[in-house]
Amino acid sequence: AQSVTQLDSHVSVSEGTPVLLRCNYSSSYSPSLFWYVQHPNKGLQLLLKYTSAATLVKGINGFEAEFKKSETSFHLTKPSAHMSDAAEYFCVVRIPSGNTPLVFGKGTRLSVIA
Amino acid sequence: GAGVSQSPSNKVTEKGKDVELRCDPISGHTALYWYRQRLGQGLEFLIYFQGNSAPDKSGLPSDRFSAERTGESVSTLTIQRTQQEDSAVYLCASSLEAGRETQYFGPGTRLLVL
Numbered sequence: 001a002q003s004v005t006q007l008d009s010h011v012s013v014s015e016g017t018p019v020l021l022r023c024n025y026s027s028s029y030s031p032s033l034f035w036y037v038q039h040p041n042k043g044l045q046l047l048l049k050y051t052s053a054a055t056l057v058k059g060i061n062g063f064e065a066e067f068k069k070s071e072t073s074f075h076l077t078k079p080s081a082h083m084s085d086a087a088e089y090f091c092v093v094r095i096p097s098g099n100t101p102l103v104f105g106k107g108t109r110l111s112v113i114a
Numbered sequence: 115g116a117g118v119s120q121s122p123s124n125k126v127t128e129k130g131k132d133v134e135l136r137c138d139p140i141s142g143h144t145a146l147y148w149y150r151q152r153l154g155q156g157l158e159f160l161i162y163f164q165g166n167s168a169p170d171k172s173g174l175p176s177d178r179f180s181a182e183r184t185g186e187s188v189s190t191l192t193i194q195r196t197q198q199e200d201s202a203v204y205l206c207a208s209s210l211e212a213g214r215e216t217q218y219f220g221p222g223t224r225l226l227v228l
Contacts, residue, residue, distance in 0.1 A: 042221070105156050
């Protein structure tokens with residue numbers, strides 16, 4: 001079985017400072033990993049995904065994440081936070097065979113302070 | 115349409131009533147998923163359909179929950195004899211075909227059971 005742990009339920013940063021949202025996963029197989037973002041009253045949007053190619057994955061809006069197998073981590077980073085980044089972020093794991101459902105972490109709420 | 119659509123966007127019902135939630139996937143997507151998101155939580159997988167195969171119902175929390183899908187088009191999620199703990203946002207997602215990683219989410223139906 002696979003699972004995801006998001007280590008922080010809430011992260012608060014100042015505008016212009018770096019963002020780090022932490023995620024650790026557990027999977028019996030080589031997983032696919034995703035980060036989704038959910039803005040208030042909006043649908044889920046895919047930020048980026050890792051599917052066994054390059055371990056450093058670049059996504060939309062300046063976000064990136066690095067797959068570290070030795071640490072079973074897939075932390076999300078951004079060099080400089082913007083006010084519009086304030087949202088809920090979900091780390092997601094999936095076994096990349098068949099069409100199995102996504103397994104979501106509980107989410108990290110990112111606040112950006114002016 | 116351009117994306118996954120869901121209706122209604124909001125539903126308020128009384129305990130004990132039945133509700134039907136609708137999902138229109140992206141045209142041509144053979145896989146369709148239902149998830150539930152309780153307040154402050156990540157998404158819980160409920161059920162998924164892949165083409166004409168038997169659906170994977172492993173995530174349905176009780177026999178009050180059921181879902182149908184007509185071919186590769188619309189799906190309805192039915193909750194019978196609703197309970198207050200059923201209050202949540204119900205999200206639908208679709209993906210192109212088996213093995214394709216990216217799931218596209220609809221905006222969700224916010225269900226409130228009084």
